[in-house]
Amino acid sequence: MSAIGVPRRRPFAVRSAGSYVVLAALAILVAFPLLLALSYSFMSEAEVATFPPPVLPAHPSLANYETVLATIPIGRYLLNSFIVSLAVLTGQLITASLAAYAFSFLIFRGRQVLFFVFLSTLMIPWEATIIPNYMTIRSLGWLDTYQGLAVPFMATAFGTFLLRQAFLQIPRELWDAARIDGATTFRFLREVVIPLSRPALGTVAIYGFLSTYNQYFWPLLITNETLMRTTQVGIAQLRFEESMRWGVIMAGVIMVAVPTLALLVLGQRQLVRGLTAGAVKG
Amino acid sequence: MRWSARDVRSLGVGLAYLAPALFVFVVFVFVPLGRTFYLSLYNTRSTGAITTFNGLDHYIELVTSETFRSGLVATALFAIYTVPLGIAIGLVLAVLLNQRLRGINLFRTMMASTIAISAAVGALIWLLLFNPSLGLLNYVLSLIGIRGPEWLIQPAVAIVAVSITTIWLTLGTNIIVLLAGLQGIPEEIYEAARLDGARGVRMFARITIPMVSPSLFFLLVVDTVAVLQAFTQIHLLTRGGPVDATRTLVYGIYLDAFQNFQFGFASAESVVLFALVLVLTIIQFRFVERRVHYQ
Numbered sequence: 001m002s003a004i005g006v007p008r009r010r011p012f013a014v015r016s017a018g019s020y021v022v023l024a025a026l027a028i029l030v031a032f033p034l035l036l037a038l039s040y041s042f043m044s045e046a047e048v049a050t051f052p053p054p055v056l057p058a059h060p061s062l063a064n065y066e067t068v069l070a071t072i073p074i075g076r077y078l079l080n081s082f083i084v085s086l087a088v089l090t091g092q093l094i095t096a097s098l099a100a101y102a103f104s105f106l107i108f109r110g111r112q113v114l115f116f117v118f119l120s121t122l123m124i125p126w127e128a129t130i131i132p133n134y135m136t137i138r139s140l141g142w143l144d145t146y147q148g149l150a151v152p153f154m155a156t157a158f159g160t161f162l163l164r165q166a167f168l169q170i171p172r173e174l175w176d177a178a179r180i181d182g183a184t185t186f187r188f189l190r191e192v193v194i195p196l197s198r199p200a201l202g203t204v205a206i207y208g209f210l211s212t213y214n215q216y217f218w219p220l221l222i223t224n225e226t227l228m229r230t231t232q233v234g235i236a237q238l239r240f241e242e243s244m245r246w247g248v249i250m251a252g253v254i255m256v257a258v259p260t261l262a263l264l265v266l267g268q269r270q271l272v273r274g275l276t277a278g279a280v281k282g
Numbered sequence: 283m284r285w286s287a288r289d290v291r292s293l294g295v296g297l298a299y300l301a302p303a304l305f306v307f308v309v310f311v312f313v314p315l316g317r318t319f320y321l322s323l324y325n326t327r328s329t330g331a332i333t334t335f336n337g338l339d340h341y342i343e344l345v346t347s348e349t350f351r352s353g354l355v356a357t358a359l360f361a362i363y364t365v366p367l368g369i370a371i372g373l374v375l376a377v378l379l380n381q382r383l384r385g386i387n388l389f390r391t392m393m394a395s396t397i398a399i400s401a402a403v404g405a406l407i408w409l410l411l412f413n414p415s416l417g418l419l420n421y422v423l424s425l426i427g428i429r430g431p432e433w434l435i436q437p438a439v440a441i442v443a444v445s446i447t448t449i450w451l452t453l454g455t456n457i458i459v460l461l462a463g464l465q466g467i468p469e470e471i472y473e474a475a476r477l478d479g480a481r482g483v484r485m486f487a488r489i490t491i492p493m494v495s496p497s498l499f500f501l502l503v504v505d506t507v508a509v510l511q512a513f514t515q516i517h518l519l520t521r522g523g524p525v526d527a528t529r530t531l532v533y534g535i536y537l538d539a540f541q542n543f544q545f546g547f548a549s550a551e552s553v554v555l556f557a558l559v560l561v562l563t564i565i566q567f568r569f570v571e572r573r574v575h576y577q
Binding site: 020024026034037049098099106109121123125126128136152154216238249263264265276 | 318
């Protein structure tokens with residue numbers, strides 16, 4: 001019993017135990033759909049159909065994964081997605097660092113206007129321009145090609161903005177010193193600015209990869225050949241089959257989600273930095 | 283303002299660095315936006331080739347179209363169900379995650395995990411959860427005495443199902459942004475409020491919410507625009523149905539352009555989508571930002 005007037009405080013260990021219970025329960029709840037997909041991927045169709053709906057597989061088996069590998073070219077889908085995502089990531093790093101360099105180190109008239117032009121692309125939803133873009137890709141003969149999937153996304157206003165912020169942190173004295181040493185503008189970018197901006201470049205790279213890998217609408221529109229499909233379109237195709245085999249669909253879902261989840265674990269710091277760049281006014 | 287030779291040369295160097303990005307933006311953003319406006323004034327063949335000019339006919343058709351009006355309602359409902367609740371849940375979880383505990387990073391990663399999940403993957407998993415006979419959702423509801431609806435078959439409920447899926451998909455982003463906002467609040471402010479006798483809910487309402495308002499505002503804009511653009515979860519859960527209940531503006535564009543091949547009409551819908559995103563962004567910046575507390 002605590003004395004009157006003295007605020008009661010539970011001991012730290014008890015309070016943090018309570019916090020752990022609450023946090024664990026909520027974390028499992030949030031991740032539950034994903035954990036359930038993992039669990040279902042090990043169940044037979046017969047078990048999926050039992051009532052009440054099972055949560056854990058009684059006899060876990062890899063049969064669904066074997067079915068996925070045998071019935072859809074998932075390896076090819078993954079390869080396609082990786083090629084396109086890496087192409088977009090590379091393209092974005094190149095175009096965004098060149099542009100960010102112009103917006104941070106170079107001084108020229110019209111710079112403000114051009115910066116606004118870049119930012120204005122953030123207000124134009126891709127879906128509002130999807131019809132003419134589809135026509136462009138078709139008239140170029142780029143349907144069912146990697147370039148059709150990748151080239152339209154090779155510039156990023158968000159990435160340019162992020163890199164510009166990073167480049168502005170680089171001391172101006174380095175620039176002056178390099179000029180005195182006779183370094184060219186491009187050499188300063190390549191040998192000083194880029195190496196000093198690795199974290200920001202990492203953030204742009206992760207976003208470029210993740211947003212391309214997870215695309216669905218665009219690859220759905222411009223690919224028809226089975227072998228040119230990306231992972232997202234490929235596994236979603238399982239949903240439109242005559243009989244839906246849930247165990248197989250969930251095995252496909254897990255195989256497609258593993259690369260992005262690995263990226264989340266490895267690149268969490270970069271992801272957080274990117275997301276918070278716009279939200280917190282510095 | 284006269285342009286000296288030096289001005290021209292420095293502009294040339296600047297443009298050379300901007301050229302690759304500008305080229306992509308011009309070809310795949312600005313020109314297509316112009317062509318969307320242009321196409322919306324014409325009739326087109328099913329190949330997309332332009333036939334006849336018809337002025338504002340497509341827009342007049344839009345205004346009088348029952349399908350289009352119900353599409354706007356579906357879009358509005360989708361945003362109303364998804365955005366405020368998604369931000370509120372994100373805030374509660376972010377506050378809980380903003381504790382100094384050993385191993386807190388594990389919980390943060392788990393709760394932020396949906397940031398890495400694609401809309402297609404999320405939609406396929408929720409499709410199973412919503413399944414009336416196999417799905418776990420209605421079974422759990424039945425345990426607490428609620429008879430779950432036929433999620434994807436009843437029109438009024440289908441949009442709720444799409445919204446639930448979308449809330450889950452955006453939860454990771456919301457948590458990360460809000461957690462960063464919370465971590466930016468100086469401990470002294472809490473200390474001062476505590477000395478003034480503020481506790482619990484009052485502390486949350488008077489200190490936490492105002493201090494984290496820039497992040498809330500940012501998410502309000504970003505989440506609303508994301509909802510306006512959402513396609514995948516609708517395509518995989520309901521295909522715009524039942525009876526157009528989830529045929530949002532974007533899904534209408536997809537159906538009219540790529541299923542009915544009415545590219546002119548769908549372009550007029552695209553212009554409306556563009557205008558909506560633009561106006562929302564401007565309104566939110568103008569009016570909401572005034573009430574936002576920046577340090």
